[in-house]
Amino acid sequence: MRLFTRAIRTMSVLALAAAGATLAAGGASAASDVVGHLYVDDNTAGTNTIAAFDRHADGTLTPLHGSPFVAGGAGTGTGIGSQGALQITSGGKYLLAVDAGSNQVSVLRIDSDGGLRPVGGGPVSSGGVEPVSIAVHGSLVYVANAGDDGSNYTGFTLNSGGHLRPLAGSTVPLPAGSSPGDVLFNGDGTRLVGTRVGTSLIDSFTVGGDGLLTAAPASPFAAQGPGPFGSEFRPTDATQLFVSNAHGGAGNGTVSAFSDGSDGTLTSIGASPFPDFQTAPCWVEISHDGQFLFTVNTASHSISRYAIAADVSLSLLGSTSLGAAGVGAEDARLGPNGGTLWVVDTGTHAVSAFAVDGGDLTELPSSPTALPAGSAPFGIVVT
Numbered sequence: 001m002r003l004f005t006r007a008i009r010t011m012s013v014l015a016l017a018a019a020g021a022t023l024a025a026g027g028a029s030a031a032s033d034v035v036g037h038l039y040v041d042d043n044t045a046g047t048n049t050i051a052a053f054d055r056h057a058d059g060t061l062t063p064l065h066g067s068p069f070v071a072g073g074a075g076t077g078t079g080i081g082s083q084g085a086l087q088i089t090s091g092g093k094y095l096l097a098v099d100a101g102s103n104q105v106s107v108l109r110i111d112s113d114g115g116l117r118p119v120g121g122g123p124v125s126s127g128g129v130e131p132v133s134i135a136v137h138g139s140l141v142y143v144a145n146a147g148d149d150g151s152n153y154t155g156f157t158l159n160s161g162g163h164l165r166p167l168a169g170s171t172v173p174l175p176a177g178s179s180p181g182d183v184l185f186n187g188d189g190t191r192l193v194g195t196r197v198g199t200s201l202i203d204s205f206t207v208g209g210d211g212l213l214t215a216a217p218a219s220p221f222a223a224q225g226p227g228p229f230g231s232e233f234r235p236t237d238a239t240q241l242f243v244s245n246a247h248g249g250a251g252n253g254t255v256s257a258f259s260d261g262s263d264g265t266l267t268s269i270g271a272s273p274f275p276d277f278q279t280a281p282c283w284v285e286i287s288h289d290g291q292f293l294f295t296v297n298t299a300s301h302s303i304s305r306y307a308i309a310a311d312v313s314l315s316l317l318g319s320t321s322l323g324a325a326g327v328g329a330e331d332a333r334l335g336p337n338g339g340t341l342w343v344v345d346t347g348t349h350a351v352s353a354f355a356v357d358g359g360d361l362t363e364l365p366s367s368p369t370a371l372p373a374g375s376a377p378f379g380i381v382v383t
Contacts, residue, residue, distance in 0.1 A: 032057040036336060037114035040344055040351060041086045041097050041379035042068055042372055045077025048099045050086075050108065050116055051371050055382065059340055059353050059364040068372045069116040072106040072123040073099025078376050079346050081197075081298070082132035082146070083182040083230040083283050083331060085379025089136060092383055094162045096141065098131040099123055103150070105131055105143055107162045110383075119162035127154030127171055132378075133182050137189035140167075140211045144183040144194055148176040153183055153194055153203070155211055167211050175199070181229045181282075187238035191260050195228040195243060196220065202228050202243060204264040216264030224256040224273040230283040233260075236290030240312055241266065244281040244295050245273060253281035253304075255295055257312050274314040276304040283331050288338045292317075292359040296329045296343060303329070303343065305359045320361040322352050323368070333382045340364070344380050349373075351380070 036055040042048065049068035053061040080100055087096045088110075095108045095116060104123035108116040129147025141156040141164060155170030174180060179198030185191065185207070192213060194203040201220035205213035225245025234240040241258045248254060254273035258266040278297035281304060285294045293306040293314060302321045306314040322329050328347025334340070334356070341354045341361060350368035354361040371377050 032060070036383045037064070038342060038351065038382050039086060039095060039380065040371060040375075040377050041071075041075075042375035042377055043075035043077070043080060043085075043100060044372075044374050044376070045075055045101065048073050048075035048097070048101065048106070049372065050095070050097060051375065051377070052114060052116060053369070054114060055335070058366070059355070060366040061351065061353075061369040064114050066115055069108065070118065071097050071099060071108065072118045073104035074101035075099060075376065076101040077374070079328070080132055080376070080378050081181065081229075081282065081330065082144070082378060084133040084135065084184060085331070086381050087134045087136045088381045088383065089158065090138065094119070094158070095381065096134050096136060097379065098126065098134060098143070100130050100132060103129055103131065103145075103147075105134065105156075105164060107158070107164060109162055114383075121163055124156070124164045124166075127166060128152045133180065135183045135185050135192060137185040140189065140207070142170075142183055142192060144180040146178075146180050151176065151178050151180065153180070153213070155213070157211065170212055172203070172213060182231050184231060184233065186233040186241075186260065187235065191238070191264060193231060193241060193260070195223075195231055197227050197229050197246065200226050200228060202266060204260065204266050206264045214264070216261075216266070218265060221266045224268065225254045228256070229281075230295065232284045232286050234286055234290045234308070235288055240269070242284055242286065242293060244284050246280045246282045246298070250279050251277055253278045253297060255281060255284070255293065255306070255314060257314065270311055270313045274306070274316070276316060276319070278302055278304055278319055285332045285334055285341065287356070288334065294332060294341060294361070296332050298329055301329050301347070303332070303341070303354070303361060305361060307359050317359045320354070323363045331378055331380045333380045335382050342380060342382055344377050346377055349375055349377065
């Protein structure tokens with residue numbers, strides 16, 4: 001994703017100013033009730049922060065009092081491409097954030113009003129270099145570290161007080177140049193998958209009762225396109241995995257569908273991979289009912305929309321452009337009711353919002369909403 005980072009850095013000041021104007025207008029009109037919150041890892045240099053917003057019923061966002069909140073570690077201050085840099089625990093009690101600049105992971109307690117407080121003891125070592133993605137299932141946490149001098153997957157346990165503890169024997173080293181982009185559990189926590197963007201491989205593991213990983217017999221698996229990147233298990237079937245292939249070149253992006261067997265073996269489904277005719281499909285999000293898939297095309301600054309058929313094949317419905325000018329659409333998350341899709345737009349240092357109607361997307365009038373000055377955002381969660 002370093003290629004896209006260079007493009008992001010060239011965005012004009014005018015685009016950022018326009019996003020700021022939208023924030024002011026949206027904040028002034030946000031009279032509807034607060035229905036939840038939205039958080040973004042700012043990845044700010046020196047002291048990393050988390051931007052936090054009240055989420056209103058009409059789709060507007062307003063910054064929480066005290067936002068941005070100090071995470072505890074340091075960001076890099078430059079764009080990083082990955083999925084899952086920010087995660088929330090299943091009970092909604094804690095927020096986990098990578099601090100890529102200090103090789104740490106921070107845990108923050110989520111207060112009833114949405115405010116954030118670092119858990120006592122501060123951030124912990126990520127077990128490697130440049131953490132970029134977090135997977136959480138219950139009390140088990142795995143982190144993908146992308147730095148060549150310490151690239152790996154490393155496990156932790158999270159206790160009821162929000163403290164992360166390294167899991168002995170859990171680290172899986174990765175070769176230099178692997179550049180992992182995403183690590184994630186399936187729905188029941190029995191499988192864990194990681195994508196290697198740099199070497200076009202996919203790691204697949206089964207997860208033991210002790211939290212340790214066992215590689216599938218043929219793991220790592222060759223991806224079906226260069227640059228396997230974002231990934232997600234289908235919410236309605238924990239054995240079905242979808243992976244975007246980002247580095248096929250202009251107009252050659254694809255999305256793969258796999259069946260994840262009992263031993264972690266990945267098997268291609270149907271005519272996979274499925275084209276999206278866009279450039280650099282990176283981030284993947286699937287509707288809560290498992291019927292639709294959205295992939296964010298970073299270089300095309302668009303979102304491709306698919307219907308997922310009964311045989312798990314993908315039918316391309318079309319692509320929706322982001323309204324804000326620029327290149328840099330990245331991480332995406334659906335709201336809890338599935339009615340809004342939120343996208344981190346690094347090109348404009350903002351968050352864009354789309355109303356979801358089945359497989360159709362319509363950008364909201366209040367979108368985009370500006371992020372704090374100095375942010376190099378990646379990772380988003382919505383409550």
